[in-house]
Amino acid sequence: MKKLYAMIAGFLLFVIVVFGFDQYLDMQIMNNKGAVRNHRTYERFWSSETQKLVMDENTLPIFGSSELVSLEDYEENISSFLNSPDMNIVTIGGGYFQSLSHAMELGAISEEVESKKVALFLSPQWFEEMGVSKEAFPGRFGEENLLEFLANDRISDANKTYVLDRVLTLLEDSSIQRRRVERYKKAYENKISVDGIYMEVMHNYWKLRGKYSVCRQIDEMSQNVPEVDLKHMDFKEMLLVAEKQGKNNCTNNDFGIYDEYWDTYVEERYKAGEVKEKAEFYTDSIEYEDLRCFLQVAKELGIDVILVSIPVNEAWYIFQGMLCDKYYENIKMISKEYDNVVLVDMTKYADEKYFHKDVMHLGWKGWVRVNEALYKEFKKE
Amino acid sequence: MKHYIKNLRKNEKVQIIVYALGTCIICIFILMYLLGADISQAPTYIYSQF
Amino acid sequence: MSFYDGLAFFIVLLLGCIPAIILGMMEKRIGNYTILFSIGIIFIIYRETPLELFYLLLYLFLEWHLIALYQYSLRRFGRNKEIFHHAVLFALLPLVMAKLSGFIGHHWFSFLGISYITFKVLQIIIESYDGIIEKNGFSQTVAFLIFFPTLSSGPIDRSRRFEQDFARRWERREYAELLQKGIWKILLGVLYKFVLSVIAYDILGRISGRYDPQYVILYAYVYGIYMFFDFAGYSLMAIGTSYIFGICTPDNFNKPFISRDMKEFWDRWHISLSHWFRDFLFSRFMTDAIRNKRFKNRLNVASMGFIVNMLVMGIWHGLTKDYLLYGLYHGVLLAVTEIYQKKKWYRRVKSKKWYQCISWFVTLNLVMFGFLIFSGKFLEIWAVLMKYL
Numbered sequence: 001m002k003k004l005y006a007m008i009a010g011f012l013l014f015v016i017v018v019f020g021f022d023q024y025l026d027m028q029i030m031n032n033k034g035a036v037r038n039h040r041t042y043e044r045f046w047s048s049e050t051q052k053l054v055m056d057e058n059t060l061p062i063f064g065s066s067e068l069v070s071l072e073d074y075e076e077n078i079s080s081f082l083n084s085p086d087m088n089i090v091t092i093g094g095g096y097f098q099s100l101s102h103a104m105e106l107g108a109i110s111e112e113v114e115s116k117k118v119a120l121f122l123s124p125q126w127f128e129e130m131g132v133s134k135e136a137f138p139g140r141f142g143e144e145n146l147l148e149f150l151a152n153d154r155i156s157d158a159n160k161t162y163v164l165d166r167v168l169t170l171l172e173d174s175s176i177q178r179r180r181v182e183r184y185k186k187a188y189e190n191k192i193s194v195d196g197i198y199m200e201v202m203h204n205y206w207k208l209r210g211k212y213s214v215c216r217q218i219d220e221m222s223q224n225v226p227e228v229d230l231k232h233m234d235f236k237e238m239l240l241v242a243e244k245q246g247k248n249n250c251t252n253n254d255f256g257i258y259d260e261y262w263d264t265y266v267e268e269r270y271k272a273g274e275v276k277e278k279a280e281f282y283t284d285s286i287e288y289e290d291l292r293c294f295l296q297v298a299k300e301l302g303i304d305v306i307l308v309s310i311p312v313n314e315a316w317y318i319f320q321g322m323l324c325d326k327y328y329e330n331i332k333m334i335s336k337e338y339d340n341v342v343l344v345d346m347t348k349y350a351d352e353k354y355f356h357k358d359v360m361h362l363g364w365k366g367w368v369r370v371n372e373a374l375y376k377e378f379k380k381e
Numbered sequence: 382m383k384h385y386i387k388n389l390r391k392n393e394k395v396q397i398i399v400y401a402l403g404t405c406i407i408c409i410f411i412l413m414y415l416l417g418a419d420i421s422q423a424p425t426y427i428y429s430q431f
Numbered sequence: 432m433s434f435y436d437g438l439a440f441f442i443v444l445l446l447g448c449i450p451a452i453i454l455g456m457m458e459k460r461i462g463n464y465t466i467l468f469s470i471g472i473i474f475i476i477y478r479e480t481p482l483e484l485f486y487l488l489l490y491l492f493l494e495w496h497l498i499a500l501y502q503y504s505l506r507r508f509g510r511n512k513e514i515f516h517h518a519v520l521f522a523l524l525p526l527v528m529a530k531l532s533g534f535i536g537h538h539w540f541s542f543l544g545i546s547y548i549t550f551k552v553l554q555i556i557i558e559s560y561d562g563i564i565e566k567n568g569f570s571q572t573v574a575f576l577i578f579f580p581t582l583s584s585g586p587i588d589r590s591r592r593f594e595q596d597f598a599r600r601w602e603r604r605e606y607a608e609l610l611q612k613g614i615w616k617i618l619l620g621v622l623y624k625f626v627l628s629v630i631a632y633d634i635l636g637r638i639s640g641r642y643d644p645q646y647v648i649l650y651a652y653v654y655g656i657y658m659f660f661d662f663a664g665y666s667l668m669a670i671g672t673s674y675i676f677g678i679c680t681p682d683n684f685n686k687p688f689i690s691r692d693m694k695e696f697w698d699r700w701h702i703s704l705s706h707w708f709r710d711f712l713f714s715r716f717m718t719d720a721i722r723n724k725r726f727k728n729r730l731n732v733a734s735m736g737f738i739v740n741m742l743v744m745g746i747w748h749g750l751t752k753d754y755l756l757y758g759l760y761h762g763v764l765l766a767v768t769e770i771y772q773k774k775k776w777y778r779r780v781k782s783k784k785w786y787q788c789i790s791w792f793v794t795l796n797l798v799m800f801g802f803l804i805f806s807g808k809f810l811e812i813w814a815v816l817m818k819y820l
Contacts, residue, residue: 001604004611006397010404017409176420183439197442209416400615407622414626 018208025211028218029053035221036214037090038083040069043217045092046142047210048108057114058087060306060378063102064121066095067310067361082371084230087378096136098126099290100166101145103297107155108148110301119306119374120294122331124324125360127282131290138174141167144206146181147199150188155300160188162293235372242364246354249364255316256353256363266316266359275321282327288334295338305341306377307331308370311350313359324350344373432476433543434583435624435668443475444672451676455606461677462597466570469579483542490525490545491576494552497521498567502559515560522552530750544583546747550707551576555590557711564591571597578678585669586683586703596678609674616671623664631657642812651803658802659687662701688798691790693761693768696798704744713740730773734766741765753807760801 029036033054036044044050055061060082062068068091082089092105102120126132146167150160164185171178180202187199249258257266298305309331312324328347335343349355349369357363362370389395432439447468454461477484501518508514526549529541555572558564571594581588601609634653638646666683673680683703690696697705716736719725726732738759745758771777780786803809 001607002393002397003400004607004614006401007404007611007614010401011408013401014405014408017405018412194439194442194446198439201438201442205415212416400611404615404618407618411622411626414629418629 022208025215026053028215029211032218032221034225035223037088038225039217039221040091040094041217042140043213046144047214048105048145048148049207049211050214051090051092051109052112055090055112055114059115060087060089060117060119060374061109061113062089062091062119062121063105064091064093065097065123067121067123068093081226081228082374083225084228087230087375096132096140098132099287099294100132100163101140103163103294104145104149106294106303107152107297108145110152110303113303116302117304117306117378118298119308121308121310123310123360124282124312124327127285127287127327129285131286132170134170134172137170138177141171141177143180144210147184147203147206150184155297159293159297164188166290230375235368238368239365242368243354246364255313256356257358261358274319278318278321278323280326281322281324283330288330291334295341299338299340303340306344306374307335307341308344309347310362311347313356314350316359342377344377346370434476435665443472447472448675452610455601455610455677456603458600458603460600462574465676466574469577472579473577486540486542490540491573494522495572498552498555498572501556502566505559510560518556519553522556523549547584547587548576550587551590554711578673580669580672581680584665586666586680587707588680593678599677601677609677613671613674616667616674620664620667620671623660623667628657628660628664631660642815647812650808651799654806655799655802688795690794691787692794693764693797696794708740708744712743716740730770733769737765737769738762753804753810756810757801757805760804764797
């Protein structure tokens with residue numbers, strides 16, 4: 001009998017240790033808010049608990065994809081940076097993070113978004129016919145976000161069911177993940193069951209694991225996050241700086257593509273010559289439905305969305321025979337369907353040199369324009 | 382020495398401490414391993430820039 | 432979901448243990464609940480593979496009738512060798528069909544646990560023939576055969592020992608001890624199987640492609656460690672669970688790597704299996720061979736017995752070259768052990784510390800080399816070497 005009590009005591013001690021560990025992780029993250037916000041790794045994107053701990057009333061969460069990665073070079077290019085006393089950002093997403101992932105992430109962190117505003121950077125490349133690729137999705141899927149999303153009472157059943165079914169389709173070839181999500185779906189439909197207990201346990205596991213993964217990365221995070229004064233920023237001046245930076249980095253081509261990228265990816269195709277047949281791209285896609293889901297979810301959560309429509313590098317895309325005007329129209333129309341959406345339409349700069357730094361990602365002038373628009377929209381009442 | 386260890390093993394107080402701490406430590410080990418292990422085993426997909 | 436595999440199983444297990452614990456602490460018999468829960472969890476697990484469920488139920492139906500009929504025939508016609516041999520054959524038939532049909536791409540009679548449940552049926556039949564068992568009660572026998580913790584790969588229990596525990600009503604003090612030991616074993620088993628063996632397996636994956644001698648030696652050792660933690664871990668979880676249900680399933684592993692000779696090793700490694708073969712194959716072979724004077728001297732009988740015994744064990748693992756070689760290897764080692772332990776010099780040195788040290792070291796390496804064979808690595812390297820030459 002005594003040994004049984006001993007083991008029970010031991011287990012209780014274990015529970016206390018885990019609780020203490022959890023508190024320790026929270027403290028670590030909160031002591032490094034700025035650094036964590038600007039640390040762009042999957043572990044941080046996947047840990048909604050972490051994101052919730054590092055946002056404040058001046059935080060604008062930005063959901064996007066590969067263009068966000070370029071924020072690393074802020075030492076060279078101050079225009080791509082948004083960190084000032086009255087506004088800071090937390091970017092969520094990297095390559096192949098699209099509307100579906102962002103809907104889950106939004107649902108997971110919404111209650112801690114004090115500003116009630118988020119930005120969503122839309123890239124045309126998301127809108128392939130089958131939307132986000134089945135090959136890329138499993139490696140970018142964050143279960144914690146899905147579970148928090150499902151636990152958010154303000155989101156409708158319709159949207160939750162939509163997201164679950166989409167995720168299951170995309171996880172078709174990733175059996176271990178898919179089987180877990182199948183259980184989550186069963187648990188969602190039937191909360192009091194073995195699957196319900198399973199989901200609860202897994203949910204808590206992911207939350208702890210998420211914070212632990214981020215804390216392990218704290219040592220490699222940059223502690224020096226430069227601050228700028230956005231209120232008094234002379235954006236016209238910044239555009240001139242950006243123009244100069246663009247010119248310096250793009251010397252071997254006329255498309256405003258930086259040299260290394262031109263050499264590695266573009267030169268061959270350029271030599272193949274211009275594509276005479278032009279066609280509209282990105283007009284038919286499941287991504288539109290995923291986007292609508294994101295916007296609906298935002299509406300249900302009382303969140304205003306600053307929808308940033310990023311164009312392609314028009315000079316290059318036309319050379320490749322790809323037109324996106326219909327796509328730009330589609331996004332404009334969708335933004336009008338929701339009253340909690342403000343469209344920041346960057347498509348008028350599609351042909352501006354140095355707006356992009358390569359064929360699709362925001363570059364020197366692009367970031368200046370986007371930053372200015374974001375600051376303005378964020379500060380608007 | 383052998384007798385000392387043998388007596389120690391039979392000592393009830395020692396047993397209680399061993400089971401209590403043992404339970405705690407083994408649970409910690411298992412949890413730490415699970416927190417670090419790759420339980421997703423998602424197929425990797427390295428995308429091309431272009 | 433499968434036995435001891437995945438969080439969902441452990442949740443079901445935890446929920447299932449609660450009534451057992453309540454019954455045990457209230458000093459009531461757990462037996463009926465054990466049968467109920469075993470049936471329940473079998474349906475939950477085998478539901479995903481309906482064909483296997485069908486084979487399992489069919490197997491139970493046929494084998495129960497075999498046992499009942501055979502025991503009836505013993506009462507009616509007495510001890511008849513031909514009938515006994517036929518009974519053994521019928522008991523083995525499903526397993527043989529399952530193993531052989533694999534070669535032609537089918538899975539007749541194949542279900543998870545068939546290899547282990549066959550041992551239980553054979554044991555009942557053989558002990559009936561020997562007159563040790565008279566009659567098997569239906570519910571006790573079914574409980575013995577489908578006892579869920581040991582169904583898929585668990586230690587091989589014996590029916591009489593099982594039925595004693597199964598019928599028993601534990602005092603609270605006794606049950607609390609079982610519960611504590613059971614939980615401890617499960618905890619240890621989880622550590623072994625899900626942490627330590629996985630770590631070992633990871634290491635294996637990293638050194639698998641290298642054929643340099645030091646890596647091969649390392650591979651053998653790590654494979655042995657992996658095998659131990661994987662199987663001992665699984666056995667611990669199964670045994671711990673059975674304790675919670677009031678059944679003291681015997682241990683399956685007992686510090687095997689401290690063994691000082693091969694005989695001791697098989698008393699410490701997969702104990703339930705080696706003891707089963709010892710009691711029902713080896714000893715029968717011995718009595719048969721001695722009675723019919725098939726061999727020149729007793730030493731040859733024993734050595735032959737070990738080889739036959741281990742070879743069958745190897746075949747039981749699977750009909751592949753690796754397993755056959757593994758069985759043969761251990762058979763030969765045991766035969767050699769039997770021979771040298773009868774020598775005069777052995778009697779002189781066996782109590783000396785230095786001899787025991789050497790003996791331990793040699794045994795350990797022989798064991799690890801055996802695992803190299805078991806893993807398939809040995810024949811793989813052999814093939815590579817042959818190509819080279």
